[in-house]
Each structure stands twice: as structure tokens, then as C-alpha cells.
Amino acid sequence: MSERGGHGGIAEGRGPLAAEAAALDAEDVLAAKRKDFVLDDTVYLDGNSLGALPRSVPGRLADVVEREWGRLRIRSWQESGWWTAPERVGDLIAPLIGAAGGQVVAGDSTSVNVFKAVVAAVRMAQRDSGGGAGEGDSGPARTEVLVDATTFPTDGYLAESAARMTGATVRAVAPADMAAEVGPTTAVALVNHVDYRTGELNDLPGITAAVHRAGARVVWDLCHSAGALPVDLDASGADLAVGCTYKYLNGGPGSPAYLYVRRALQPRFDSPLPGWNSHADPFAMSAGYRPAEGAARGRVGTPDILSLLALEEALGVWEGVELTAVRAKSLALTDFFLRCVRAYVPEGRTRSLTPEAHGRRGSQVSLLCEGGVDAGRAMEALIARGIVGDFRRPGVLRFGFTPLYTSFADVERAARVLGEVTGVTG
Amino acid sequence: MSERGGHGGIAEGRGPLAAEAAALDAEDVLAAKRKDFVLDDTVYLDGNSLGALPRSVPGRLADVVEREWGRLRIRSWQESGWWTAPERVGDLIAPLIGAAGGQVVAGDSTSVNVFKAVVAAVRMAQRDSGGGAGEGDSGPARTEVLVDATTFPTDGYLAESAARMTGATVRAVAPADMAAEVGPTTAVALVNHVDYRTGELNDLPGITAAVHRAGARVVWDLCHSAGALPVDLDASGADLAVGCTYKYLNGGPGSPAYLYVRRALQPRFDSPLPGWNSHADPFAMSAGYRPAEGAARGRVGTPDILSLLALEEALGVWEGVELTAVRAKSLALTDFFLRCVRAYVPEGRTRSLTPEAHGRRGSQVSLLCEGGVDAGRAMEALIARGIVGDFRRPGVLRFGFTPLYTSFADVERAARVLGEVTGVTG
Incomplete structure (x- = not known):
């Protein structure tokens, strides 16, 4: 079965890659770190702009x-x-x-x-x-x-x-x-x-x-x-x-x-x-x-x-975090996001500006909007649906993946909603 | 009666200028502002270095x-x-x-x-x-x-x-x-x-x-x-x-x-x-x-x-504070402090570096220690007794008067303890 999908049907429930996300989360050695941050049901993929609040900071x-x-x-x-x-x-x-x-x-x-x-x-x-x-x-x-x-x-x-x-x-x-x-x-x-x-x-x-x-x-x-x-x-x-x-x-x-x-x-x-x-x-x-x-x-x-x-x-x-584990998870997150985007986002709507090669990739994915998709409006629609990335003029959607608190389920959901949003607004 | 006094007797109770301090506090149009700050029984005369915490900031x-x-x-x-x-x-x-x-x-x-x-x-x-x-x-x-x-x-x-x-x-x-x-x-x-x-x-x-x-x-x-x-x-x-x-x-x-x-x-x-x-x-x-x-x-x-x-x-x-009232109180505080110092501090122990003329005076009083008084140790002794100013090498004691929260009673007490400290350590 091809991973390239449309947006029909996915809107109502979990996408075809949801089970894989769950498996990746189950194996995540950094998963326990997520509880050190104040998070909610938003998928926060803007930690490359402003990191989430660590739970101990207010006290x-x-x-x-x-x-x-x-x-x-x-x-x-x-x-x-x-x-x-x-x-x-x-x-x-x-x-x-x-x-x-x-x-x-x-x-x-x-x-x-x-x-x-x-x-x-x-x-x-x-x-x-x-x-x-x-x-x-x-x-x-x-x-x-x-x-x-x-x-x-x-x-x-x-x-x-x-x-x-x-x-x-x-x-x-x-x-x-x-x-x-x-x-x-x-x-x-x-x-x-x-x-x-x-x-x-x-x-x-x-x-x-x-x-x-x-x-x-x-x-x-x-x-x-x-x-x-x-x-x-x-x-x-x-x-x-x-x-x-x-x-x-x-x-x-x-x-x-x-x-x-x-x-x-x-x-x-x-x-x-x-x-x-x-x-x-x-x-x-x-x-x-x-x-x-x-x-x-x-x-x-x-x-x-x-x-x-x-x-x-x-x-x-x-404390106790190995940067090699951070790097491994970061690459796994961005790899998985790119796969989910290919699976969920209609063809011709976005194009990745981020290198495929691991050695040339940081911890964010930037998607250039194409095919009539207005990037500013797409990001507004994403945010309204609980997926927070950011937008850089004129046409770039940025998604940052913060290994200490981003889950693979977050990644799957973000790509799924992106597919819906770029399908609707395109 | 001369205002120039020693330190005998003052240590146990309030000094001869305490009644005047109370009268000045009763007339202070800015007195109500004091409750907007977190204060305790310390006399804090270092607001010219670090202002006290306004009560609404933590929230x-x-x-x-x-x-x-x-x-x-x-x-x-x-x-x-x-x-x-x-x-x-x-x-x-x-x-x-x-x-x-x-x-x-x-x-x-x-x-x-x-x-x-x-x-x-x-x-x-x-x-x-x-x-x-x-x-x-x-x-x-x-x-x-x-x-x-x-x-x-x-x-x-x-x-x-x-x-x-x-x-x-x-x-x-x-x-x-x-x-x-x-x-x-x-x-x-x-x-x-x-x-x-x-x-x-x-x-x-x-x-x-x-x-x-x-x-x-x-x-x-x-x-x-x-x-x-x-x-x-x-x-x-x-x-x-x-x-x-x-x-x-x-x-x-x-x-x-x-x-x-x-x-x-x-x-x-x-x-x-x-x-x-x-x-x-x-x-x-x-x-x-x-x-x-x-x-x-x-x-x-x-x-x-x-x-x-x-x-x-x-x-x-x-909000609602008139700077003319701030200035009037500031000068009244520093005037009163200089008078209290003359009254309480043994002669020859300190000399004011701060101009007497109102037009040339800010809101602090700097006293140069003399007559064998070690300024660093004097400030340590003051702080130990609840009077907080600061010390600038080699021999200067600085006292800042912050009109929004310094009271005339603070001023009287500070000078009284200074008299005791410079009497003892001199």
C-alpha cells in the first residue's frame, strides 16, 4: 500500500501511521522527560522558537x-x-x-x-x-x-x-x-x-x-x-x-x-x-x-x-540526559514527520526545504507551501486545531522537534492535521 | 539641650528624636505607599542599590x-x-x-x-x-x-x-x-x-x-x-x-x-x-x-x-504619585538623617560627603568613616542589627532613602544604631 494519501477519512480518527507512532513512543528512552514540562493537548512544535515551560521553574x-x-x-x-x-x-x-x-x-x-x-x-x-x-x-x-x-x-x-x-x-x-x-x-x-x-x-x-x-x-x-x-x-x-x-x-x-x-x-x-x-x-x-x-x-x-x-x-x-540519545530521537522524529507528511499531505501542496541526509539535518522541518497553499493561513488553521508551529514569510511552515518532550504521537497528529488543512485551504 | 549625644542609654530604648520621627511619619503624604512593598522589621536603606519587592510582583x-x-x-x-x-x-x-x-x-x-x-x-x-x-x-x-x-x-x-x-x-x-x-x-x-x-x-x-x-x-x-x-x-x-x-x-x-x-x-x-x-x-x-x-x-x-x-x-x-511629593519627602528624610547622625553618632567618627544644600543633594547620604572606624566592619555590625545600607571602599557608608517606603522612624533607628556601632567599634 502506498503511504501517499489524501485527507478523506483521516480527519475523523487516527491515521494509518498512528500505530507506528505508538510503537516508537513505547521505545523512546527519553519519554520520561516529557513529564518535566508543562504540556497540554496542544501539539507544540515551536520549541525551536520558544521552549515549553519546565515544570520546576515556577516554584x-x-x-x-x-x-x-x-x-x-x-x-x-x-x-x-x-x-x-x-x-x-x-x-x-x-x-x-x-x-x-x-x-x-x-x-x-x-x-x-x-x-x-x-x-x-x-x-x-x-x-x-x-x-x-x-x-x-x-x-x-x-x-x-x-x-x-x-x-x-x-x-x-x-x-x-x-x-x-x-x-x-x-x-x-x-x-x-x-x-x-x-x-x-x-x-x-x-x-x-x-x-x-x-x-x-x-x-x-x-x-x-x-x-x-x-x-x-x-x-x-x-x-x-x-x-x-x-x-x-x-x-x-x-x-x-x-x-x-x-x-x-x-x-x-x-x-x-x-x-x-x-x-x-x-x-x-x-x-x-x-x-x-x-x-x-x-x-x-x-x-x-x-x-x-x-x-x-x-x-x-x-x-x-x-x-x-x-x-x-x-x-x-x-541532568542525566545523553546528547547522543537526544540526537537519535531528533532524527527519528524528523524522519517520521517527513514520512507522515508524504503519507498525509496531498501531493504538490508542500515541499521540504530540510535536507534528507541525517548529517545535514538539524531538529526542525521546514515545508515550503506550493500549489496555491497560503502558508500564513495554513499555520493559522493548524494553530486553531491545536498544532503549533510557526510561519516565516513568504511561504515557509516551520516545525521544531524537541526531543525532551515531543512524542511520535504528536508528530503523527501534526502531519495528519496538516494534510487536512492543506487539502482544505489549497 | 545639645543634639550631639553619645551612645550611652540610647541602646536600650528610643532616642531623643523618636517623638519627632513619629510626628513626621504622621504627616507623611506618601506613608500609605509603604504597604505596597514587602518589608519586615529591617530598616532597609539600600533601595539606592536594590529596591524592595513591590507586593504585586510575585503574583x-x-x-x-x-x-x-x-x-x-x-x-x-x-x-x-x-x-x-x-x-x-x-x-x-x-x-x-x-x-x-x-x-x-x-x-x-x-x-x-x-x-x-x-x-x-x-x-x-x-x-x-x-x-x-x-x-x-x-x-x-x-x-x-x-x-x-x-x-x-x-x-x-x-x-x-x-x-x-x-x-x-x-x-x-x-x-x-x-x-x-x-x-x-x-x-x-x-x-x-x-x-x-x-x-x-x-x-x-x-x-x-x-x-x-x-x-x-x-x-x-x-x-x-x-x-x-x-x-x-x-x-x-x-x-x-x-x-x-x-x-x-x-x-x-x-x-x-x-x-x-x-x-x-x-x-x-x-x-x-x-x-x-x-x-x-x-x-x-x-x-x-x-x-x-x-x-x-x-x-x-x-x-x-x-x-x-x-x-x-x-x-x-x-500610579498617582507626585514626584514633587517624592522630592519633598526625600529631602525631609535626608535632612532628618543628618540631624539624627549629629545627635547620635559620637563626634569625629563619621563625616558626611553629601552636600547640605538641597539643590545639590540626591536621595542618599554617604558618610566617610573617621577616627579609627572601619567602614566595612561598621556596615557588617549595622546589618547584624537590622540596619541595611552598603559600603563602598575604602571608607564610605551609603544610606539610600526611598521615599515610597522609608519612614522617619526607620531613619531615627538607623542613626541610633549607627551611633552605637561607631561608638563600640571606634
Whole structure:
């Protein structure tokens, strides 16, 4: 029997792949994690935009607000560990991105961290190429910033600003061409690990090695990969990385982002945002700036404690989770979704933009609407029927699969309703 | 009878000024506001560092977390008004700093906002002086940033970075000398409204006028004034301003800061941090940056919603509060504290660094310890006895007076215990 189906009959009950979904769920080694999140009968496939609420966060945040702020007040900067939260939370993120401790600091937005990372990397490259005092090699000036041409736009905007303010220029390069385009005038390449629009996974170790062969630095944006698949920063020798925590890390809306600076580069990290929190002795309140050692050098101003401690609590769900299991389930979820879409969605209505090859796929599936299907209206109809993904103009439906709480039954139901919706609206 | 007393006898009971404190409390038109805060039998005089918890915040934050994030999830960006929170919160701050609506945006840290403001102001000045295309006057290049020599250190560090990245230089100038030192090569002056260390109030209208007469721009740091006294940004013609919200605005530890850009200057605000949230059409996800109109141009990345909405709730306590009443009570509190200190603290143990003249005093009193009193140990002893101020190296005790919840009885008790502590430890 062909898996390609129409939408007749499926609307009333479970589809032909429902039994398979149930079998996959029964074998899911991460299934028990689902109870750590607040979920309902919605199929939530937008965890790649805003992760679901971990069940323990409200209680922890209430304690932070009512006891730590309300009763201990200013004493909590020491007694409740507020002051050291950026590094402590950074060390909870570290194992999720393949980093040893002491290299990650949480705080600020991804955009702000992109700016810090690109400026710092350009400055390192400028010194490497002789722009600084005595450290230079004898090559040409490294004045070019290569930016992933498919990047989430904010990275490009901030890279432009970083280049403008350091005397560099920016050139957009497709990630697949990055290895070929990087060269002796490249200062830094800014690349996304997973493409936010298509879900394509870029080759972090390969691109890092190519950038290094050319003598340049690489900054990775992990927003769409961390928490969905293993990221091997240390093993790959990546220089710097940034990421958000409100997608697969479930930190809450707009929760603090993070910055990774490889340990060997920390002494050379010259921040464009040298706020008092990054000072070696912040409470000396001295007029002269002297940067802290270690990850704290990436801090700027007073950390946003309510959001940071909500994030810290949210990161607790990763205890005991193996990222290889996360990756295996992620691929199984997206494989199964693609199969269900082929089975349930009428031919010619959607086309996957997400690579079939596992090695090139993140944890989302992006479907381009075709055949007269209006993607915006299709997503509205999906949401009205309890299937939450999101829509990116002009015609892309995005579905994110979060291995800690997405079930195969969710996947089957989502594809089934998508079939109905694209059948009706097409 | 002399008000100068020792500490004998006062330890056991109320001091000679207790009756006067009670009378002042009975006349306090803001006394009813105290019940809007979570307080206990501690005398909390550190609201100039971390404001007390407004009583309604825990409930609001629980709703944001459990319903808006937990149940509505991604839909809350629209349905719960998350997306527009930075401007909405900015408009709640605006009347507290003398600004009409549409000129303030909340988000990021004070340090990050100092960087945005100083870079943007230098760029305006560079264009004014002919560095840009066709807008220039014929004067010399405006390449100097004057920084308040008594500034909270982070402002100076960020001003240095802003100058380094825009081809300008920095010179430290005492606020009292600012009017005399500003000149034809000045791009921007960065000044604190109230000195964090001494509590001295600088002349915002006067310095603003002097800077403008010299053709330069002024950036005000309102961290230690907003919420404690009226700030007349619009009326004074101030160009840009920044401030934090966790002191007199009670937004919580590390709550989002704010940026004010005078409406007439908004079209010329050229941000060094042009994140996607400041784009005219952020969801177009276009590769080219086109800045938003209005206050949103000061945004950077995704707003930190938990902290931002806690702040929004905290700002509700200002409803119906007249800033003239706040200022009158603030001065009455600091006057009374200085009198109580004279009455209770043994001579030669402390000396006030805070100006006597009302026109030069903010809402804190800083006492320099003398006569062998160790300020750090004195503050520890005060805290152990329920009087919470803070300590700034090497020898300063700071006491902040927050008119919405500090009582005159608090003031009397604090000075009484200070007398005992400095008597014992001296």
C-alpha cells in the first residue's frame, strides 16, 4: 500500500501511521522527560522558537522573587549566589555545547553577544596580521568578515556594525562555500550551526578546520542547535560561539544568551563592551579598566537575575540526559514527520526545504507551501486545531522537534492535521 | 539641650528624636505607599542599590510564567503583548524622568545602553562637524568625549570603548567643571545626575544648556536619581539618557535598563547595536538593515520578558504619585538623617560627603568613616542589627532613602544604631 494519501477519512480518527507512532513512543528512552514540562493537548512544535515551560521553574522563580529578593534583598548578591550566576549558568550550558567548564558565560541577548564575539575575533585577527604591537605574522591585513549568507538576520546586522567599528568589511558567503572562500584576508567567519529557516545543519568541525587552515577565526551561532544535537566546540577547536537559551534550552521568553570563548583565547578577548561586571575587581570601583580572567571577561553590566535563575532551573532538566540519545530521537522524529507528511499531505501542496541526509539535518522541518497553499493561513488553521508551529514569510511552515518532550504521537497528529488543512485551504 | 549625644542609654530604648520621627511619619503624604512593598522589621536603606519587592510582583510574575509562557507559549508574543513590552515599559518610565511618551525603551543593561548612547551621540556630533556627508558645519572636528570624573566606573569604561571605536578620545572632567570645559572639539558629555558615591546632585538643566551652547551633545546617567526626585529631560532639552530600574524604580535584581532618545534626534540615532528588534520590519527577516522609527530604534535583541514584565508590574506603584511629593519627602528624610547622625553618632567618627544644600543633594547620604572606624566592619555590625545600607571602599557608608517606603522612624533607628556601632567599634 502506498503511504501517499489524501485527507478523506483521516480527519475523523487516527491515521494509518498512528500505530507506528505508538510503537516508537513505547521505545523512546527519553519519554520520561516529557513529564518535566508543562504540556497540554496542544501539539507544540515551536520549541525551536520558544521552549515549553519546565515544570520546576515556577516554584524556583517564586522563591527567587519572594525570599531572595523580597526578604534577603541586597544580601542575596552574596548569600543567594546572584553575583556568580552568569558563570554558574554558563557551566551548566557548557556540557550541552561540548565545552569544558570556565569558558561560557550567560547574559545579554544573542545580538549583543554576536557583537562582542565578532569584534573580539576581528581584533585578534588584526593583531595576528601585524595591526597590533609585535604579535603580527607577515601576511596581508585581515580585514574581512565572512558572514553566513543564510544567517538569522540579526547576526548579519551586528557583524556589519562590528566591521564598521573595527575597520573591516563584510561579505556574505553560503556556508557550503565558506571553506573555499576563507583566505589570507579573512579575519573571522560567522556561521550558524543550523539554518533557522531550512533546518540545515552546517559542518561545524569541517568549517572550523578550514577557517583555521586559512589562519582566521570562527564564531559559531548555536541558537538552533544547542539542546537539539551534540555540539563539539572544544573538540573542533572552535574559537568563539554564541547562542540563545529560549529555544531548545527552555529558558523562557527572551532568556539570557551565552558567549563561549575558548580558554586559550580568553587572555586575548578584548571586549567592545567592557562593563564593570567584567572588571578584575568590580567593587574596587576604579576609574581604570582591568579585565577579569576567564569567562567573566565576557560579562558586561549587572546580570538580570530573575531571568538568569529561571534559566538555571530550566537547565536542570538536562541532568542525566545523553546528547547522543537526544540526537537519535531528533532524527527519528524528523524522519517520521517527513514520512507522515508524504503519507498525509496531498501531493504538490508542500515541499521540504530540510535536507534528507541525517548529517545535514538539524531538529526542525521546514515545508515550503506550493500549489496555491497560503502558508500564513495554513499555520493559522493548524494553530486553531491545536498544532503549533510557526510561519516565516513568504511561504515557509516551520516545525521544531524537541526531543525532551515531543512524542511520535504528536508528530503523527501534526502531519495528519496538516494534510487536512492543506487539502482544505489549497 | 545639645543634639550631639553619645551612645550611652540610647541602646536600650528610643532616642531623643523618636517623638519627632513619629510626628513626621504622621504627616507623611506618601506613608500609605509603604504597604505596597514587602518589608519586615529591617530598616532597609539600600533601595539606592536594590529596591524592595513591590507586593504585586510575585503574583504578576507567576501569571507570566504559568499562563503566558506555560500555557499560551509562543502565542504570547502577540496575545500577551510581549513583543511591544520594551516600548510600553518605556512609556511607564517616561513620566518619572520628565519625558513625553515614545522616547524611552526598556531593555539591556545600563552599560550596554551607555555604549549605544555615547556612540550614537559621537556619530551625531561627527556628522554635525562635517565628518559625514553634507550635513556638517564648518567648525573643527568634534572628537572628544567628556566623562564625569566621578562617574560610576562602568560609564567610563564604556565611554572609552565607544571613543576607541568611533575615533574619539575621552577626557575626565568634574561635573562642576563641565560647563567650563566643554568646547568646540567636544562631541558629547556623559554626566551622572546623582553621584553614586557621595549622593551629590548635578545640575542637569544647567550642564545641558552649557553643553548645547558649545554645540555638543549630552548623555545623562539617571541611575541614582530616577524615582527619587523629578528629572526634567524634555524641559531641559537633554539629548540622550540611560538609567537602571533596580534602584528607586524597584524592578528587581538586574532588571532591564532604559534608553531615552529625544524625539527630534531619533531619526539621527545610529545604533552600534542594530539588532533585529530595532529593524523597521523585523519579521521580514531581510538581509539588509533598515532601522525602526521612534524609541524601538534603541532595541537590540529579543527582550527579556520575565524581567521586563516584573518591572512593568513594579512600576505600577507610581500610579498617582507626585514626584514633587517624592522630592519633598526625600529631602525631609535626608535632612532628618543628618540631624539624627549629629545627635547620635559620637563626634569625629563619621563625616558626611553629601552636600547640605538641597539643590545639590540626591536621595542618599554617604558618610566617610573617621577616627579609627572601619567602614566595612561598621556596615557588617549595622546589618547584624537590622540596619541595611552598603559600603563602598575604602571608607564610605551609603544610606539610600526611598521615599515610597522609608519612614522617619526607620531613619531615627538607623542613626541610633549607627551611633552605637561607631561608638563600640571606634
